[in-house]
Amino acid sequence: MILVVAEQRGGTLNRASWEALACAQQMGGEVSVLVVGAGVDAVARELSAADVRDVVVVNHTALADYTADGYTAAVTDVLSRITPDVVLFPHTYQARDFAPKVAARLNRVAITDVVAVKRDGDRVVFVRPVFQGKLLADVVSEGDAPCIVTVQAGAFQAAAVRRGASAAPIRQLDVQIDEAAIRQKPEPPFQESRQAVDLTQAERIVSVGRGIKEQANIAIAQQLADAMHAELAASRPICDAGWLPMDRQVGSSGQTVAPKLYVALGISGAIQHLVGMKGSQTIVAINNDRDAPIFEVADYGIVEDLFEMVPALTAALKS
């Protein structure tokens, strides 16, 4: 059995939980979901739509805010009663914080940052990047079950989660938590970035530069972004001119982004811009100047007039 530990904050489910769930379903076998918090029944109901054996809910006032000690205590307590083969966490900041603690507490193997799962006979092989993503390693747990695994965001598709014919049963589980043993005292959360738009979370970005010429032409880029389900971003001059809001600026004095796909339209590729997007997985540049520095970092370079290329691309994507 695979247990997926879903992540919620203040009663809102983290999207990455669905991705972990998709991974579990793909691995095959029975899947159970665990959600921990205080007053998280609605989250449990949301999760019960998936094709899983059951959804286990742990409600406790000490779990209202995330603390490493509290959540570790809750999950280890659950694991003393349910005994899955694998426990899957989404590889979020929260899981990064306490999943290793759970593994250490139980003296079990932890495999983090998994991007794919394979089978080798009856052994489960987890694939994880090493050397800053330069290589992929196949990893097999040789320790006792359960093995603690975190699943990298974006590696599995949330949309791929199979829905159940009817809602899965929801099980309440009581846990013992010694509140005095929780050493962390959470402060009210604060928004780290002042940005209204969080481009860092976007999977795809269409970014506009001065090649767009006029504010009215932004619409062309917007259409492409819509067709690609991408966020719109820009170089500094575009935001300085007020053609797009400041919080859409990418670069050294804007946001640093690393989407899977970054499409640069009429951006020359000044270093102040490059340092903000060089981490993107795939970079596509459309620029009519063959010598534009952006082509130094682009995986796909299109030397073309963007006013011809972009509408054509949009049309092709739509059909």
Next chain:
Amino acid sequence: MDTLVLWLLVLVFAGAFVAQVAARVRLIAIAPNTFEITHPATRVARVLVEVFGQRTTIRERPIAGVAHAFVFWGFIAFAPYTASEFLAGLGIVDVTDSGWFAAYRILLTPCAMAVLLGILFLLVRRTIIRPAGLGTNVSIESVVIALFITTLMATFLLTWWIDESTTAGRINWWVHVSVILGFLALIPGSKHLHLVFSPITWFLKSPTLGNLPNLDFEKEEVGLETVKDLGSKAVLDAFTCVECGRCQVNCPAWGAGKTLNPKTIILQTEEALLAGTRDRALVDLYSAQALWQCTTCGACENQCPVGVEHLPILIGARRGAVSNGHAPDYLGAMYNNLERRSNIWGLSYGEREKFVETAGLETFDPAKHDVLIWLGCAGAFDADYQKSMRSLFEILRAREVRFGVLSKERCTGDAARRTGNEYVYQELATANIETLTAAGPKTIVTSCPHCVKTIGDDYRTFGYRVEIVHSSVYIAGMLNELQPDETAPASTVTYHDPCYLGRYGGTVDEPRALLARMNAQVNDPVRSRDNPSCCGAGGGLLFADKEEEPGTRISDMRLTELQKTGASTVVTACPFCSIMLKGAQASRQADVHVVDLMTFVNGRVRKL
């Protein structure tokens, strides 16, 4: 009777003078000693030119400067006269009846008129014209001093009409003498203390701009944290400042409406020293915001007429702040880049290798190559600046200069040093010096003026000596071999002197010679040559998250000045200036083209 009264007065007033000066000298004496007297000949020569020749005073503000010079030279001319009058008055020795003295008095008369003219002009300027650099309030003390000087001259001139032995003559004499005594008592507490200190300050000012002591980590030196850490030169500076505001009006940060005002920094220092708040944190005294707004352009220091050095104070205080973990976030990110990737952008070394390969660069070998090309962070990683590097390579190759690059080159540490992260700087410097020593170049050529400064001046203090020249200097050395392509259209350009090239390096003629050689007509902007206004990138500000806050962008201000020349092309010779000015151009959609010097030259030189 007169003699006795004068004796009493002299003792009282001279005593007041000595006591006040002594209080300040004591503060200088207890400060950590930072006095240096290397290159004494240079220092003496500079005292002559700057103090007696009034070079900086006149250069920056010719009219007010000449007026000041009249007053100053007049003072010198009058010194023997005053001394003689006092000696006579005190009954020690009387030479005032000699024929010599009579001749001397005749000679002094035009001097007195020049002083009068000068001081009246300065008085009008201070009270009526009131330039911004002098502050918003009229300094009463300065007015009093000006009136004193006027009175001194008037009473001297009156002696031609009033016989000294008459009552009127005696009154005139007493007025003259009392004013001198009053002046004496006023000097130490006022900006006029520069009369006493400025020759010393000039003598002790470092012969190289932006000279900083290396921190010794073995001795647990962490930079300047509180007022008591300020070195003796900084304390002397604070008491020498004449509050003229030359530093202020030349400061790009102040000009762009930032918090920083270099004059305020010096006045705050003086105030804290006199108030005795020795444990006051410098970050609080100067304000953290102001501290991080300095581009280290050096304009303040270079334009100061009395030899004040702002940079050791500002950078010293930054060091103290960094040591306590108080650097702005954007610098933290840059330091990370330097620590992990040894370059300011945080890019992987593979990128540099890619460039080295595609540009066909060989690894430097002293047996094979004439010069070592130092790429710098921009040359190695900035695809835009690499165009300029490729142009340089093309020019060199066409003239059969054999050159190579290091297989591994780290950032020189300029940005770390100027922002006070001495630890990271020294790590980089040590590693680079090791690599360079092993490679053994005789001459290094680079397009980055910051690298010239850091390797040329700063590395020298670690005992590493090499000839490092900016590419403009190296290429200008081959001027005769460069023929312009006569088919290229005529061009009017303006040249932006990078601070680290023009002001720090004194390289102002070579870039212009290259431009002229390429048949370009060069229109100089306001603020050029060795006093350019800054592009805004230095001192770590290239990485600032909000260039426009507070106030406006320094780069924008500079671009506007450059545009006012009417030239359609702006040429510059520093990768950072290039980024800043191109950034300003792009943001304003300005109708002007910014290009680096090497690209410009290569585009117009006749291909061999």
